Amino acid sequence: MTMLLPAVEETASIEARAVSAWFGERKVLDRVSLMMPARSVTALIGPSGCGKSTFLRILNRMHELVPSATLAGEVRLGGDDIYDSSWKLTDARRHIGMVFQKPNPFPAMSIFDNVTAGLKLTGTKVRSSEKDDLVAECLVKAGLWKEVRDRLRQPGGALSGGQQQRLCIARALAVRPKVLLMDEPCSALDPTSTRRIEQTIEDLSGEVTIVIVTHNMQQAQRVSARCAFFLAEEGAPGGIVEEGPTETIFGAPRDERTADYVHGRF
Ligand code: ADP
Ligand code: MG
Numbered sequence: 001m002t003m004l005l006p007a008v009e010e011t012a013s014i015e016a017r018a019v020s021a022w023f024g025e026r027k028v029l030d031r032v033s034l035m036m037p038a039r040s041v042t043a044l045i046g047p048s049g050c051g052k053s054t055f056l057r058i059l060n061r062m063h064e065l066v067p068s069a070t071l072a073g074e075v076r077l078g079g080d081d082i083y084d085s086s087w088k089l090t091d092a093r094r095h096i097g098m099v100f101q102k103p104n105p106f107p108a109m110s111i112f113d114n115v116t117a118g119l120k121l122t123g124t125k126v127r128s129s130e131k132d133d134l135v136a137e138c139l140v141k142a143g144l145w146k147e148v149r150d151r152l153r154q155p156g157g158a159l160s161g162g163q164q165q166r167l168c169i170a171r172a173l174a175v176r177p178k179v180l181l182m183d184e185p186c187s188a189l190d191p192t193s194t195r196r197i198e199q200t201i202e203d204l205s206g207e208v209t210i211v212i213v214t215h216n217m218q219q220a221q222r223v224s225a226r227c228a229f230f231l232a233e234e235g236a237p238g239g240i241v242e243e244g245p246t247e248t249i250f251g252a253p254r255d256e257r258t259a260d261y262v263h264g265r266f
Contacts, residue, residue: 012038012039012077012078012178012179012208012209013035013036013037013038013077013078013209014036014059014075014076014077014096014178014179014209014211015033015034015035015036015075015076016032016033016034016055016058016059016073016074016075017033017073017074017075017076018031018032018033018072018073018074019031019032019033019055019058019071019072019073019074019075020032020071020072020073020237021051021054021055021058021063021069021070021071021072021237022069022070022071023066023068023069024068027237028051028054028232028237028238029051029054029055029058029237029238029239030236030237030238030239031073031239032051032055032073032230032238032239032240033240034228034240034243036179036209036211036226037209037225037226038078038209039205039206039207039208039209040205040209040210040225040226041201041205041210041211041212041223041224041225041226042209042210042211042212042224042225042226042227042228043211043212043213043214043219043220043223043224043226043227043228043246044056044211044212044213044214044227044228044230045213045214045215045217045220045227045228045229045230045249045261045262046229046230046231046238046241046261047231047232047261047266048215049232049238050230050231050232050238051230051232051237051238051239052183052213052230052238053183053213054238055230055238056098056181056183056211056213057098058071058075059075059096059179059181059211060082060092060093060096060097060098060179060181061082061083061089061092061093062098071083077095077096077178077179078178082095082096090121090122090123093118093121093122093175094122094123094124094175094177095177095178095179096177096178096179096180096181097118097172097173097175097177097179097180097181098172098180098181098182098183099165099168099169099172099180099181099182099183099185100168100183100185101183101184101185101187101188102188103161103164103165103167103168103188104168105156105157105159105164105167105168105171106156107155107156107157108155108156108157109155109156110152110153110154110155110156111139111148111151111152111153111154111155111156111159111167112135112152112153114156114167114170114171115134115135115138115139115167115170115171115174116131116134116135116174117171117174118171118172118174118175119174119175122175124174124175124176134174135152135170135174136149138170138171138173138174139167139170141169141170141173141200141203141204142166142167142169142170142173142200143166143196143197143199143200143203144163144166144167144170147163148163148167160193161188161189161190161193162189162190162192162193162194162196162197163193165185165186165188165189165193165197166196166197166200169185169197169200173204173208177208178208178209179208179209179210179211180204180208180209180210180211181210181211181212182201182210182211182212182213183213184213184214184215185197185212186198186214186216186219187214187215187216194216194219198219198222198223201223202223205223205225212224217250217262217264220246220250221246221250224246225245225246226243226244226245226246227243227244227245227246227249227250228240228242228243229241229242229243229249229253229255229257229258229261229262231257231261241255241257241258242254242255242258249262250262
């Protein structure tokens with residue numbers, strides 16, 4: 001049983017197998033299977049309400065926190081089933097980080113303490129002598145270090161929206177996750193902040209497996225290697241119509257509905 005976690009260190013692909021999801025009686029995802037390869041960026045695209053956020057939340061066991069929510073199928077991280085009884089919720093949190101649409105740093109907490117906030121929650125042990133280095137490293141990776149290095153004791157809430165989002169990325173990175181899930185991380189941000197986050201995603205993509213939900217088709221093309229197009233047809237639960245290399249999804253999609261969506265026809 002204790003062998004599960006070391007195996008995760010070696011590979012970080014995340015794979016959904018026949019994942020279905022319900023809220024109460026209502027089925028919102030139907031047998032979604034998707035392989036999100038290690039150390040690359042996968043974009044989830046599709047109209048509102050087709051289940052992208054629900055799918056993302058299933059990938060780090062947040063879905064089960066909704067009382068009415070149920071689930072079928074499997075999620076495998078590096079081959080291990082994250083819903084296996086040997087996996088605790090904190091294991092999922094530690095290996096699979098999440099960044100949300102609205103930047104949500106702890107506003108009254110210092111920038112420094114925001115970065116380390118996830119360590120305690122996930123039971124990640126770091127010596128206090130190593131904390132300064134860890135905070136600096138995470139802020140460098142999130143592209144925020146130069147802007148905040150002289151004011152680490154100031155509150156996170158004093159930063160601009162784009163900086164707050166990069167602080168949230170730094171906080172997510174501090175527990176050294178294998179996977180980073182991002183749910184429309186730029187949709188509350190201006191174009192300049194958006195480009196900075198995209199640069200950060202590009203910089204991180206070699207070391208972390210990234211799954212990003214975006215409504216911005218240019219962004220999907222700029223940041224992702226693979227794309228999955230989600231759709232919920234009227235009255236039906238959401239599912240993947242088509243997935244593959246981003247170039248194919250945008251340049252030569254097999255399904256007419258994919259072509260219509262990526263070209264803004266619905
Ligand atoms: P997307 O992110 O693609 O916009 P969501 O995953 O948020 O889609 O939603 C998929 C469907 O599930 C929608 O019909 C939405 O109304 C429903 N849904 C989402 N969250 C909840 C919830 N907590 N309780 C009940 N229904 C929900
Ligand atoms: Mg959503």
